[in-house]
Amino acid sequence: MHRSDFVIGLILLGFGMFVVSESSGMPRYANIGANPVTAPGLVPGILGGILAFLGLVMALRALIAMRADGRPATPPDQIEVFGVEAKADEPPPSYVPEPPATSRKRFLTMLTMSLVFAAVAVSRLPFWLATFLFVAITITLLELPRFSSARDAAVRIGFALVIAGGVAWSVPYVFENVFLVRLP
Amino acid sequence: MEGLAYFGAAMIEFLDAASLWNILWATLLGIIVGMLPGLTATLGVALLTTLTFGLPPDEAILILVCMYVGAIYGGSRSAILLNIPGTPANAATALDGNPLARRGEGGRAMGIATAGSVLGSFIGMLMLASIAPLLAEAALRFQSFEFFWLAVFGVVISGRLTSLDDPLKGWIAGFLGLLVAMVGQEAIYSYPRFAYGDTNLAGGFGLLPVLVGLFGFAEILTVMRQPLAAVIKTSTDSVIPKVREVLRYWRTIIRSGVTGTLMGLIPGVGEDMGAWSSYALARGASKEKEQFGKGSIEGLMAAEAGNNAAVPGAMIPVLTLAVPGSAPAAVLLAAMFIHGIRPGPLIMITNPSFVYEVTAMVFLASASILLYGLLLTKPLMLVLRVPPSRLMPIIMVLCTVGAFAIASRLFDVWVMLAFGVAGFILRQYGFPMAPLILGVVLGPILDSNLRRGLVLSDGSLLPFLSRPISLALWISIALTILLGIPTVQRFLADVVRRVKGGRAPDTNS
Amino acid sequence: MRRILKSILISLIVLGLAAGASVAQDYPWQPDRPITIIVPWAAGGSTDQVIRVLAPELEGALGVSVVVVNQPGASGSIGTANALNAPKDGYTWAAGAIRDVGTYVVLGMLDTSIDDWHVYLAVSNVSIVGVNANTPYQTFDELLAAFEADPGGITVATAGLSSAGHVVMEDIAQAVGLAYSHVPYDGGNPAVIATVAGEAAVVTQLASEQAEMLRANRLRALAAYADIPLVLDGVGEIPPITDWIPELTIPSNFFGIWAPQGIPEEVVETMNMVWEDVVKNSEALRAYAADRGALFNPMYGDAAYEEALPSISHQAWTLYDGDKAVISPAEVGIPRP
Structure with missing residues (x-):
């Protein structure tokens, strides 16, 4: 925890300083007689400075704590995100026990499918088709580890298709006719 | 007295079949708009403004008020059930509402939120009916200097409250949010900051795509990353709030109602700050501070009373100054102009009954919220029984539509995705999301008011520090920060102990 | 009783269960789906108000819903660009003050000129x-x-x-x-x-x-x-x-809607007829203008073009003389007034 705080603190310090230097390069409109206090870079510059300071405080705090600990310990409630340890949100009070690899796989499935759906499929396919495919495939993939028999698999896939059909029909209908918004 | 007569007359006028039907469907539509991430009160009111153009003015305004009240209330449903606030105003609601739902007390949480919303809007309504012109004059005392401090105040209290054991991370999230708001054309010279020649970036990040990303998509990813929750059994859970449970916190309700109304009437600040400042005050005054953020009934009630009281609060400057207190109120004001109603300083002279008509509208909208609160909670609870593997893909579709809907730009969908992933990572490292989103809301206010204040004071910082309201605000900010630093907390605890320890022998001797 | 029926009808329209009252006349263009007007400013502003009064008039004339979408940002240039890049079928329009459309180019925001648009003006603000x-x-x-x-x-x-x-x-x-x-x-x-x-x-x-x-x-x-x-x-x-200052030449500040050149000819003909028959006789728009201190004077085609030009060149050169412009108006063919 302390080590990741230290790294994030340094990243924030660097980011804050980057923002300050970018802000100082913004035009000041002195040529049109503008009041220097209205320069566009003023507020982002101040904010960048504050962020850099807060990042520095966070890094120093983590450093002091790491010294005190002797070495950065990894408490048991931590999980890994993208290869760096992180503090997990508190798990629900009652949950299904499962090996850590399952939740990582589930997370990566959802992330990939969502990105493919929202960033690619929505602009290439008709909205209802993209939605149908996304919902049906994602539900099936997420439930894959829980298929217990061929019959169970058939029921679950059938369910996924029904939900996907319902969403693909109702979302465009409601949004285009009731809320009068355009869909991608 | 005269006001009461006007109010009674307006109530009688609205108690016919056509009006009641309008109230019922408009409030329900509002609740649905509020629940769906991405659709907000502003969008709902704007949509109905065009559609109700052909109706008589009072019917049209009635429908719009119902939509507005319903949407602010509806956002609490998804905040409690899914930890996804339907509108930015409900971010504080999620803090205590969602832990309750996770404990299997979702019905109770929704009942409490309903009670808070209804009572909050009643208090706001009373203030609207009794002292509207007075309050509007007070709102005029908020000038550039005060707006600047208010924006800082919002970020600081929200950062502190959402990250109680480590406020530093809350404040970092808040300042990141303020920086997100800096991207794009600024308000004075239209200089595109951090745009690097890109037209989309020059337009800045929309609040809604950022909101839907940080709360919606990031929440989906978080749910997937966590161990799966077992299906929650709700046998002991009650849907109808116990009167005693609500009345126990009458002080909180009144305080939050008044705070929410006051925040609502300050132009441009609106429901978000109404919820946050009520929540902060409730925690400060509470005997059960340690419950806050873990499922506090008091905190949930304060947040919902605060944001719903801001609705009639925002109506006060609309009616008496023709200045909107919040974004949806701006559309409501436009609708009044379109229908030939002239709100403004003269309304108490030219059209005094209208203020009380609006009061009656808020009353009826709140009453129908109560009705729907009782009717809809049971069916909504079914959402909790859907396994995440089936629910989350559907929510992802809604997030995508919600990000796209407001401006029909594909860029907004990418913004939603980017902020979703970034928000997920930040959350894993213990950074709260709510101050970030409040920072995005308050960033433009902070930016333009600081620079405008400096123009008005000719570069001097003195007015920022010495004007009465500014003084009160910056001292509160300084105290919030100081008291949030662990070293200071320890020092104070030490002093308190020593004073007590020093006094004890005295009394003995 | 009529009120009850009307309010039920409105709620059904809102819920998408009934089509808007269709009283479309025999215009050459018969739209078959909702028309979108992009207001590139926030909901509730000056442009938004005028367009929300105008939209029901168009709805009545064309027999389809007219949806107002707010796309604020970058002084209105983003929403305007979206209308410019939309399919040229007459279903997407932009709204605003016409002189802004002509001056985005000198501010370096959007490369467009009034010649790219079919312009329909409604009211002018003073x-x-x-x-x-x-x-x-x-x-x-x-x-x-x-x-x-x-x-x-x-x-x-x-x-x-x-x-x-x-x-x-x-x-x-x-x-x-x-x-x-x-x-x-x-x-x-x-x-x-x-x-x-x-x-x-x-x-x-x-x-x-x-x-x-x-x-x-x-x-x-x-x-x-x-x-x-x-x-x-x-x-x-x-x-x-x-x-007091007689030498000032005062250009008008007209608000209206426009669609990019390239939309079908029958759309242009239809809108010309709608503007002549409906908008010019709109009581709602007239009353709104009188109430808000605006001048009600709908125009289309050449008249609208002639009216818009001076206001564009006035704004463009005032900005240029104030060192605000990125490109000289002369470079993009906007003559000094």
């Missing part, structure tokens, strides 16, 4: 020089004298650089040769309210934004930025600024 009622300035003369006595010391509130109010104040300043302290706000209404609160002394925003405060005597109107007097219901006659 700006007013208003002062806080507690200030000592009773007439425009006194205000001018005060500006001269204290160069750069008097605060003028506007909706920001290149806004209607700023262009007016620049115009006055350049004509008379005075200096003032420009206090930019995030919109016309905030600028007006700050002047009422006493934060700024003078405001030069649109009459529609100042109307209520003028009626309540919280602001005092000293001059209308026009060459004829402006009569505002509840305020009376406001003298034109040309009474």
Whole structure:
């Protein structure tokens, strides 16, 4: 925890300083007689400075704590995100026990499918088709580890298709006719 | 007295079949708009403004008020059930509402939120009916200097409250949010900051795509990353709030109602700050501070009373100054102009009954919220029984539509995705999301008011520090920060102990 | 009973269960799905209000829903660009002040000129020089004298650089040769309210934004930025600024809707007919304009084009002379007025 705080603190310090230097390069409109206090870079510059300071405080705090600990310990409630340890949100009070690899796989499935759906499929396919495919495939993939028999698999896939059909029909209908918004 | 007569007359006028039907469907539509991430009160009111153009003015305004009240209330449903606030105003609601739902007390949480919303809007309504012109004059005392401090105040209290054991991370999230708001054309010279020649970036990040990303998509990813929750059994859970449970916190309700109304009437600040400042005050005054953020009934009630009281609060400057207190109120004001109603300083002279008509509208909208609160909670609870593997893909579709809907730009969908992933990572490292989103809301206010204040004071910082309201605000900010630093907390605890320890022998001797 | 039926009908329309009352006449273009008007400004603003009055009129004439979408950002250039890049089928329109469309190019925001659009104008807004009622300035003369006595010391509130109010104040300043302290706000209404609160002394925003405060005597109107007097219901006659500065040429500030060139010919014909038959006779629009101190004068085709040109060149050159433009108007073929 302390080590990741230290790294994030340094990243924030660097980011804050980057923002300050970018802000100082913004035009000041002195040529049109503008009041220097209205320069566009003023507020982002101040904010960048504050962020850099807060990042520095966070890094120093983590450093002091790491010294005190002797070495950065990894408490048991931590999980890994993208290869760096992180503090997990508190798990629900009652949950299904499962090996850590399952939740990582589930997370990566959802992330990939969502990105493919929202960033690619929505602009290439008709909205209802993209939605149908996304919902049906994602539900099936997420439930894959829980298929217990061929019959169970058939029921679950059938369910996924029904939900996907319902969403693909109702979302465009409601949004285009009731809320009068355009869909991608 | 005269006001009461006007109010009674307006109530009688609205108690016919056509009006009641309008109230019922408009409030329900509002609740649905509020629940769906991405659709907000502003969008709902704007949509109905065009559609109700052909109706008589009072019917049209009635429908719009119902939509507005319903949407602010509806956002609490998804905040409690899914930890996804339907509108930015409900971010504080999620803090205590969602832990309750996770404990299997979702019905109770929704009942409490309903009670808070209804009572909050009643208090706001009373203030609207009794002292509207007075309050509007007070709102005029908020000038550039005060707006600047208010924006800082919002970020600081929200950062502190959402990250109680480590406020530093809350404040970092808040300042990141303020920086997100800096991207794009600024308000004075239209200089595109951090745009690097890109037209989309020059337009800045929309609040809604950022909101839907940080709360919606990031929440989906978080749910997937966590161990799966077992299906929650709700046998002991009650849907109808116990009167005693609500009345126990009458002080909180009144305080939050008044705070929410006051925040609502300050132009441009609106429901978000109404919820946050009520929540902060409730925690400060509470005997059960340690419950806050873990499922506090008091905190949930304060947040919902605060944001719903801001609705009639925002109506006060609309009616008496023709200045909107919040974004949806701006559309409501436009609708009044379109229908030939002239709100403004003269309304108490030219059209005094209208203020009380609006009061009656808020009353009826709140009453129908109560009705729907009782009717809809049971069916909504079914959402909790859907396994995440089936629910989350559907929510992802809604997030995508919600990000796209407001401006029909594909860029907004990418913004939603980017902020979703970034928000997920930040959350894993213990950074709260709510101050970030409040920072995005308050960033433009902070930016333009600081620079405008400096123009008005000719570069001097003195007015920022010495004007009465500014003084009160910056001292509160300084105290919030100081008291949030662990070293200071320890020092104070030490002093308190020593004073007590020093006094004890005295009394003995 | 009729009220009940009507409100049920409206709710059904809202829920998408019934089609809007279809009274479409025999126009050459028969739209079969909702038409979108992009308002590139926030909901509730000056453009938004006019368009939301206009939309039901078009709905009635064309027999389909007309949906108003707010796409604010980058001084309106983003929404306008989206309309320009939309399929050229007549189903997507942009709205706003026509002179902005002509001047995005000199501000380096969007490469478009008025020649890229079919323009339909509805109402024109007039700006007013208003002062806080507690200030000592009773007439425009006194205000001018005060500006001269204290160069750069008097605060003028506007909706920001290149806004209607700023262009007016620049115009006055350049004509008379005075200096003032420009206090930019995030919109016309905030600028007006700050002047009422006493934060700024003078405001030069649109009459529609100042109307209520003028009626309540919280602001005092000293001059209308026009060459004829402006009569505002509840305020009376406001003298034109040309009474004091006769050399000013005052361009109009027209609001309306436009679609990119390349839309089908029958759409253009239909809209011309709708503008001639319906919009020109719109009581709702006329009443709205009278109430907000705007001039009701719908125009289309060549008339609209001729009306728009001077306002575009005036705005473009005022911005250029104020060193705000990125590209010289001369480079993009906008002649100096």
